[in-house]
Amino acid sequence: MIFGKNINKYYSKYWYLFVLGFFFLIVVDIFQLFIPMIIGQMITALGDDIDSFISMELSFLNGWFKFDLGYVLLVIGIITIVMFVGRIGWRMSLNTISRNVECDMRSEMFAHVEDLSVSWFSKEKVGGLMAYFTNDLEDIKMCFQQGLIYLADIIFLGSGALLFMFTTHWALALVCMIPVVAMGVSMYLIMKGETGLWNDVSQSFQDLSDMTQESISGLSVIKAFVREGREMKRFSDLNGKNKLASIRYYRFSQKFGNCWINILIYSTVSVILLVGGYFAFAPSLQIPGIPSSAMSTPSQAAGTLASFLGYFDSLIWPLQAITMLIELMSKGKAALNRVDRLYDAPIDIVDSKELSSGSKVKGFLEFNNFSFSYPDEPEKKVLSGISFSIKPGESLGIVGRTGAGKSALVSSLLKLYNIPRGMISIDGKDINDWYGKDLRDSIGFVSQEAFLFSDTIKGNIIYGKSDATMDEIRTATKFADVDSNIMEMPDKYETVVGERGKTVSGGQRQRISMARAVLRNPSVLILDDSVSAVDALTEKEILANIKSQIDRTTIVISSRLSAIENLDHILVLDMGQMVGFGTHNELLKSCSVYQKLYELQMLEKEIR
Template structure:
């Protein structure tokens, strides 16, 4: 796990290496300063060195302090560059990984969880990384250096902190073991809270329409309070580290002042040596506190790193392995050969079972069926958004797995059931279909999708800014923009997944007529709830409970298929 995450240091290795090196330089100066100070007291103030010796030693201490300060400044600068660069690379690596996720991979994680992992978890890991590269070298070097100096000054007095260190280690070990699971639970509650926020903000219009603000506020308060309690539960164990360290530090100080003071009185110890010894003891205890803080930060971030590693190590189930990188889709023909599919990959729990049918290039195919009949599931298998459980799907006469995902999906345009637009202008959103599209091509596609008129009515026209998710256009306008975006791909297969449900029947008819004239050689698949949307299709596929019930012309289905006839008659009553 650590190797994979630390691999994101990348081009910031130089700063990662320089940071501990300059921190060691700072520590060396800090260790030498008490030694010089002891000499200044014993020889300059209490001895016969005089004022000149005091001035000389004082000047040396100032120079050493300035050198230490400069090393500290460089350590802070290099550490910040290394830490922020590491976080940038880690976020990018995670985001790139998520972009490679198949629909099945995305289904494993909630959106709020992925957002938390890309933000809070990366920040926790970044903070731990910065502390480690700055303190992991500084604290041990200070601990070892100060211990050596303290032992050199007075070996017998050094026994005091040699007793305290093991006790501190035991206390710290207990805290670390107990704290980790608490932070794991806390981050899980963060995910839930972020999920509540995302859900509320996405559906804010529904919340207001149903006057559910008080209930949503209570729901959020409950989530936030759960996070607060989890934080307190985790932190109240971690904060014990501070009092334990302080108790040890002041206990050692009292013991040293007592025993050391008596030794000074008895003439066994110089006053300057006692002063420097106290400084070294302080450095030893401070370094121990820093080491404990490092471990605590690692505990806090370990839960975050585990969650990050889960994303980075996620096995992508859709890859180009075995695909012919030069193979292109020849035409829009589609063939399902005994295709079965299960979201859980369980043969005993299939969503689609034994689908067999063939679609010729350029045909217009309608798909109807009741809710849960697997209409959307079936069409998502064509551009290989999911892989089949068994059987095979041929597009252009070849198995979809023979194509690279890029080549296959570039020839299959899909207008999903849930229409999604992105922040930016209308023309920016439309160019998702073809980034090289000219203004004339864009306008032609919008006219076919019956979107040109309402776009032209906006003061800024095609340069109108769309808010996140296209909040400033209606549902029907969204659908027409998404259809225009798909048309700009000029695909061999276009799939409209109930994508005209928010437009009136007259506009729906105009869109279908325009598609028929514009996409003469393109295979068109229309999933619809309205029978009128598929009544002019070449053939209609009827799905029932995940199985192909019938596949024939609308006229033939009216005579032979009970499901099609029932839907037709229920929708045409009173027409």
């Protein structure tokens, strides 16, 4: 059982299952302890003579319950049935808790990850992030599943066995407490060591997961550069580190956990036999303060020892469960610490509760002395002093060298970063006064990396509008000039594109992504270098379709001037600064950076 700020709520949420599970466990543990009592009394009676054995009367709990020997089989049968039903009951209850907690935590973690800002993902790797949802949650689940069972048996079966041991022969039980106390001290020290070692195992596995995911994603690049050997060495090194960390953990666990506990357990058995034998066979030797009345006759001694060993046998499992519980708690605590770090990752963009949702963007965009830095590098200005505006229905092209800040500029419109007040207004309202989901619902964004899900082409296109009709879908694909390509495929719109859309060409991925954005009929359409992989004829067709949409504000980022030269406005960026704003013809006269880009592309065209 583990506790923490992100897990304590589940104890109260599923309290009824805890109560039910522990009730069944207590019943099973209590009835389990009746068996040694019956056996001990039967051995005592059998040691006297057969007549006394047949006529004996068994008693429980100092005579509270009494019955003749003839009912022993019936009583044992009842005990067996009760234990059988009880085991089913606690397993169903406690296993249900563990599955519910795992499911709830996974859903909460996923929801939290979805709310995290893009700057957080720039520092995290997918492989390591997946470890939170797999290994770490599995360790936490096991704490609730097996851990609760171990804990209940330690508390109820262990304390019950000790109670019966002290009731049977308190002096012998007291002697047995010496190794048991030593065991408790050992457990505390072992747990501290195991937690630190398991942290090392978890971190090494995360590093291995990061590298594996990255290598598989970039397999085509690895093969193109013939770097399979290098990647295999990296994998082997990280795999080796994970193996060594695991070996260190399990060596420590076995050496100081299971082995040491087993030594203490069997030492206690030896103490029982040695001291119990002393009381049984040397009653004349008296040790001050230790009575021998419980073993006054050989038959009574045999019965007492049999019961005592039976109780201690019931105590062995709780003692062994201590080591297993410590191992589970060590793993669970380490996993919870890692999950807490995920929960503690700040959600940078939080809409004010005073904002009302449901507003629709019309498309009037205004930047006023806009400056921007990425959160992880606040001292480095990506953009500075950007001021311009475009009206609803107008089109804007953005051009500039690599690293000029083009993508950062359009990303700011999606409210993915915190923007100081007064720098960006949409429809005359500061961007901070807009509900984030309303903005993103009104803006169709097609990024540089056209991402497709492992689904059909139709499934990818309707991702943002699941109730779209086939006519609406084909209208969007015709706008992106990809409908004819899709219809040539064997399964047409039901063609499965594979993971990340690898079974279609780069140009088709871009145009399918564009159709997905257009299908939502956004007020603002942003194409972030989204026609770079298409041929000139297709590009011309798409740009003509863009110009025909007079009721939509469109922003096109492109490194090719041919893609933007006919748009209403063109913004030129250089080293994070705005160096030109106007039409194509105006910029050819007034902007040296634009002139150089134009001349360079004309030269490239002539060379071809």
